[in-house]
Amino acid sequence: MTPASGKSQRKHSKLICLPGQRLCLSDENTVSGQGTYERMGYIYATLAGTVHINEKDNCKFIEVQCAGSQTIVPVAGDIVTARVLQVNQRAAKCSILCIGEHVLEQNYRAILRKEDVRATEKDRVEMYKSFRPGDVILARVLPQTELSCYQLSTAENELGVVIAISSESGPNGPPMVPISWTEMQCPNTLVKEPRKVAKIVPASAVKTEN
């Protein structure tokens, strides 16, 4: 595959590439994106899949979309779906289930500290009124300071509890309905429970940091 053919077929992106294949020259306006690496002034693929060229701010981002699902691990800045396993006064232990839309085969341990639950009034956060074991939450991965444990944050409107079941209706009960950003209600028993509720928006509306 020559650089020229890469440019002419931009819209079709039926360019198949294999790891180690030279894709194009690297310069100020051509950036090596996901699934590629840069070496000696050229961009090479690291995955077997199709080449995509995204143009943004006058720059071309060369990316390789993996055929099948790629093997990835959570990185700081990713939005992840996690399940709350344990809650104590200072933190909640979670298990990361998905990164974005990618379902993980292996669940990774993570911790959500009290000070990362919300952006405002951090000192008045009560963990038991924000999360309960079994809740499914959306959270952002914080830069890793401690080895072998991810730190999560829900300090954004779009992050927090997504699915929760009222403690009275048991594990098979219906999921509660959010009624405000701090409360959810069970549709059967009409019991209200406090939670740090996420404002559900399309994935594109959540700002990406990386």
Next chain:
Amino acid sequence: MAQSGVVFGSYAPRVNPKELFDRLTTPKTLELEPRPTFIKVGAVSNVKGSAYMEYGNTKVMAQVEPPKEISKNSNRSGTLGLILCSVKYAPFAALDSEVVARKESFMSVALKKALEPVICRHEFANFQLEIKVLIIDDDGCALSTAINCCGAALIEGGIPTYDLLTSSTVCVLNGQEFVNPTADVEDLLRSLPGCDNSSEEHGVLVTASLSGVGQISECFQKGYLLPETLERLCDHSLAINLRMVDTIKHVLVNKVKQHIASQEGEESNGSDEDMENNS
């Protein structure tokens, strides 16, 4: 066979290896070709990265486990992921149990060395990737086949790699070069008396190379070889590696094409419905 009194597959040092050597079919011309090869990626349906490979009569299976976090107590620092390799012989691959244990351990180490430079390990900082290889049938070249198979399995599993990895085996015995030696040749090589002050060369060489970037990730040599011989064997092995790349490329491109076709199938079904709605 029985009347000669010596059999292949036993591992005591041979008193008279000549006798066995004469029974081997020695290649008349040097052909730098890989053996007939069959590769199937995604051979294990419930695992993401797996491959099955037949190299002549040698049959190998490889699978890649999803990345695991490194446990807290292992005080390892660094930003590169850890690679763990384990090679196992299938219980029915009838070999001397002592030999199996020795082969398994040296092949695990060699495989790890061959794979480490090819995987983008910085993407798996603080994680460990475990790669498991099962040798179902060993008719020589087991290590090089395992390396080839792992290379394909890694790419199938969507693990970023710098290049395609290919590997091959060559050996010298009684002044005769064997390309892709069979199990009989390898057995004989292994059972030769270690040091008898003779200047006769014998040894085996396995190389693993990254064709695109032109690097050698592993050069495994065993036995007594002169530098010139080693250089020549290395060239032969690398030439076979280059031929091998085409096979692996073909398999992987087919896999990608299949994936695209299956996706397009879904999309075209969707667009057909749209067309009907419009009319």
